[in-house]
Amino acid sequence: MTALRVPGDKSIAHRAVMFAALAEGTSRIGNVPDGLDVRSTQSAMRALGAVMGRDDAGVLVVEGRAGAFASPAGAIDCGNSGTTMRLLAGLLATRAIDVTLTGDASLQSRPMRRVAGPLAAFGARIDLSGTGTAPMRVRGNPHAQGADVAVTVASAQVKSALLLAALGAHGRTQLSGELATRDHTERLLRSFGVAVDSNGGRLAINGPAALRATDLDVPGDISSAAFLFAAAAAVPGASVTVDDVGLNPTRSAFLDVLRRFGASVEIAPKAGGAEPRGSVTVRGAPLSGIAIEPAEVPGLIDELPLVGVLGGFARGTTTVRGAGELRVKESDRIEAFAAAARALGIAVETAPDGFAVHGPAQWHDGDVVTHHDHRIAMAFSVAARAAGVRIRLDDPDCAAVSFPGFAAALEAAL
Ligand code: S3P
Secondary structure, eight states: OOOBOOOBOHHHHHHHHHHHHHSBSEEEEESOOOSHHHHHHHHHHHHTTOEEEEOTTSOEEEEOOTTOOOOOSSOEEOTTOHHHHHHHHHHHTTSSOEEEEEOOTTGGGSOOHHHHHHHGGGTOEEEOOTTSOSSEEEEOOTTOBOOEEEEOSOOHHHHHHHHHHHHHSBEEEEEEESOOSOOHHHHHHHHTTOOOEEETTEEEEEESOOOBOOEEEOOBOHHHHHHHHHHHHTSTTOEEEEEEEEOOTTTOHHHHHHHHHTOEEEEEEEOOSSSOEEEEEEEOOOEEOOEEOGGGGGGGGGGHHHHHHHHTTEEEEEEEOSOGGGGGSSSOHHHHHHHHHHHHTOEEEEETTEEEEEESOOOOOEEEOOTTOHHHHHHHHHHHHHHTOOEEESOGGGGGGTOTTHHHHHHHHO
């Protein structure tokens, strides 16, 4: 079977676009995905003054502003993208900018105190709604001093917002606490010439830090490839290969999870680059239920709906614990998962911080309410295809947030 490719990694692309816009000089970024979330970041950086566009080969060419952003006339719309809003809040918190960040109904219901609170350490003024949500008005403090901040939520978005604020602050910023989340910000800042010290479980940056333009190529998104891997894993005898997919160890825990379920996973790493990448082949097999423990959750956060779906194909019980963060994603992914699972015949129980699935499911056709959440829509499209049942999604188009072309890719995979 021919190898597939998936769109470029969304997490990496958001950061690459922001850092290129912040850098001095022209950066060229290959394989920027065309999903709506990364488009939100591109238009936000344009609103602040950066100039960017794709060349004939599709490479995104970004003329950086060397940090000299101007306050836009109107609000910046971050669409559905939590990463755009939270990272931007950090980036602007230590600059002479006054701007309001808004988003769609889902984004405007997500918690923003987790960034607004710690960013106060830099003297930024950040106004939220009474319930701690966007619209978020950020009035940055260009005279900010470096600060020691403890990160209390295991969220790469919170950690990254603070690192981006540190770039504009005067003196040393040191972060401690919950830092064991995806490390794309740390890796990419180094690619843009910023010294990010990591030792003794802490992260530190000396500001103000200037970014140097660079060229880079975004690997395929492992969180998108995960849908194709899960489809193959669920069907004994099926197999799928995805080439040039990101293999950053803070993102690849799902591959180990597939093995624990009983699928076969072969990895062929490719040399070079700030972000590990390679080719991955997954082969399906009869699956058995597994337990995901709280310490594993940050490395799997976006794949947990798929873990639940695979639980429907596995013999025995599959449990996820310590994943209360799922309740504040693009939807409440515990309730959205459970309702959709039941609609297709999966037996599921929910808890405040996770769920248990008793497999194998009694599969049948069903209607799935996506809550406009791309990962719910794709996880249950995989379930239906692998189980051979029919699914009606209320919003099949929402996959375009992260994976334009998902339906065709799933068809090619299985
Ligand atoms: C992301 C971090 C994760 C993840 C999201 C992207 C990022 O969110 O769920 O899809 O790019 O930093 P949290 O930081 O809220 O865990």
